[in-house]
Amino acid sequence: MSATAKNEDKKDEKQDGSPENPESDVKMTIWEHLAELRSRLVRSALGVLVTTCVAWAYRVQILAWLIHPYEKAWIARKMPGVPELQTLSPGDVFVGYLQLSLVTGVIAAAPIIFYQLWAFVSPGLYQREKKFVIPFVVFSTSLFLSGVAFAYYVAFPFTFNYFFSLLGQVSDSGTVLTQRPTLEFYLDFATRMLLAFGVVFELPLFISFLSLAGIVTPMQLLRFGRWAILLSFVVGAIATPGPEITSQIAVSGALVVLYFMSVGIAFLIARRKKKDTEKSE
Numbered sequence: 001m002s003a004t005a006k007n008e009d010k011k012d013e014k015q016d017g018s019p020e021n022p023e024s025d026v027k028m029t030i031w032e033h034l035a036e037l038r039s040r041l042v043r044s045a046l047g048v049l050v051t052t053c054v055a056w057a058y059r060v061q062i063l064a065w066l067i068h069p070y071e072k073a074w075i076a077r078k079m080p081g082v083p084e085l086q087t088l089s090p091g092d093v094f095v096g097y098l099q100l101s102l103v104t105g106v107i108a109a110a111p112i113i114f115y116q117l118w119a120f121v122s123p124g125l126y127q128r129e130k131k132f133v134i135p136f137v138v139f140s141t142s143l144f145l146s147g148v149a150f151a152y153y154v155a156f157p158f159t160f161n162y163f164f165s166l167l168g169q170v171s172d173s174g175t176v177l178t179q180r181p182t183l184e185f186y187l188d189f190a191t192r193m194l195l196a197f198g199v200v201f202e203l204p205l206f207i208s209f210l211s212l213a214g215i216v217t218p219m220q221l222l223r224f225g226r227w228a229i230l231l232s233f234v235v236g237a238i239a240t241p242g243p244e245i246t247s248q249i250a251v252s253g254a255l256v257v258l259y260f261m262s263v264g265i266a267f268l269i270a271r272r273k274k275k276d277t278e279k280s281e
Contacts, residue, residue: 036120044109044112047109047116048105048106048113049105051105052102062101062104067085069152069156072157073157073161077164085186088184096187099191100187107148107194110141114136114141114144115137140202143201143204147201148195148198150254151197154251155197159193164179167179204261204262207221207263208265211265211270212269218267218270221259221262221266222263225259225260231255232253232255233248233252236248236252
């Protein structure tokens with residue numbers, strides 16, 4: 001073999017081991033993937049367990065915080081009496097506090113969960129992409145917590161106000177619709193909304209993964225923009241029933257901003273991939 005051929009072989013070997021290729025070329029069996037997934041799930045569960053135990057210690061304060069928007073809407077609508085959450089069985093209080101602590105634990109453990117997610121998918125990524133672990137955790141956690149905050153500070157107030165507006169006298173004989181929710185039903189409603197908005201706000205992250213995988217392109221996302229706007233307003237109308245247009249605009253506007261934020265991120269990813277391809281060539 002000539003010296004030129006050897007140099008070419010070394011060059012190819014260097015390129016194969018360069019950051020332009022996945023760091024780990026070791027084939028994993030399905031059982032090894034499942035074992036890795038189990039390991040990540042166990043670590044995430046341990047993180048949630050710790051944060052849940054901490055949340056249990058502050059369960060009363062957390063419940064008071066969660067019902068605050070309900071209390072404000074109750075007072076604003078001048079509902080009779082004081083707001084209350086009823087229980088129907090001796091164990092309802094314990095189960096309710098446990099549910100509240102668990103949901104709080106999941107929200108608080110979001111950085112741990114997202115880190116374990118990244119650690120699970122990282123073996124199939126390029127070395128340069130693995131350096132984004134900290135930005136990924138910060139970005140995904142920030143999006144999730146932003147969704148939770150949006151549900152609490154924006155969605156809750158107008159939702160409760162609208163629901164209270166449906167109550168009142170329904171017949172000339174004096175029959176009225178009133179509301180005395182149970183702890184179980186209130187926690188189900190409130191925690192589902194918090195988690196749902198947290199997941200919806202992960203849209204930019206989800207589209208970023210699709211863009212990294214080459215499943216979608218920035219131009220495809222841009223062309224779909226008009227339909228994304230229409231779907232955002234449909235979702236906003238469903239999520240915020242009632243005649244108040246400002247609440248619908250708030251939710252729909254947030255969804256539109258999230259989508260076009262995703263488009264911008266997709267363009268940045270495409271530009272970065274193009275530069276890396278040009279360097280490798």
